Amino acid sequence: MQKLYALGAWKRDAEQVVAWLIENDFLNEERFAVSFARGKFRLKKWGKIKIKHELTLKKVSSRNISTALGNIEDQAYQQTLNSLISKKWNSLKTGTAAEKKMKTMRYMLQKGYESILVKPAMNKIAEGKA
Template identity: 45%
Template sequence: MNSKVYTVEEATKKLEHYCSYQDRCHDEVIKKLKSLGMVPQAVDHIIVHLIEDNFLNEERFACSFARGKHNIKKWGKFRIENELKLRNISKYNITKALKEIPHETYIENFHLLAEKQWNSILENNPQKKKKKVSDYLLRKGWESYLVYDKMNELESA
């Protein structure tokens, strides 16, 4: 628990900075406010202020989260969707966020990642190699039909 006691104004300024530094979801902001020792009424008041002044926008958060996790961590749609669900993002915003990833880019990134992983695994047994690469791609949240088609393609190459 934080030893400093924050006024609503101080907490509001602190959270404006917290939200402008990086897009946040409502859950992160509520958790942060609770860690500052804010009472529920103050939390609600600050959340409303942050939304009205566009510091907090769940749709914007979901879209930037999806783009970032796909482009940087090479996550597939299942992983992105599950991570957004864990953050209590609405189905509407999850759907909108997944549309942020162009289909061509998505497929291209999948093939590049699969081939890079395939080439990095030093395994002589083709079945074991296939399993290792498949497991890796499935953990990253890629669709199973993509993974299995790619494994068959790489194995026969």
């Protein structure tokens, strides 16, 4: 709608165009949400919290957000989480173990991962088990 308004379309005309696009499946919020979540997870390694926040900012319905997040495989999510933690941990050359944990935790939370998943994975890496 905003794009049509920017092009100078009248409200009634813009609504008709959008309705036609939705009817003919050119505009599909669920497809957008799933594609957005998949892309941000695979390419930018975002966590579910950050993806959910960004989709909310784009005014995607909560049902479609849930569907999109449900399409992220748990095994791939956990592998990515472990990989990011390991990479960050190994990139920190100085500091005590507590400082490394704090910096790694902050990094993972910024990426949008859940603290309940980050803490156990980080502890395994810190202890050298992973």
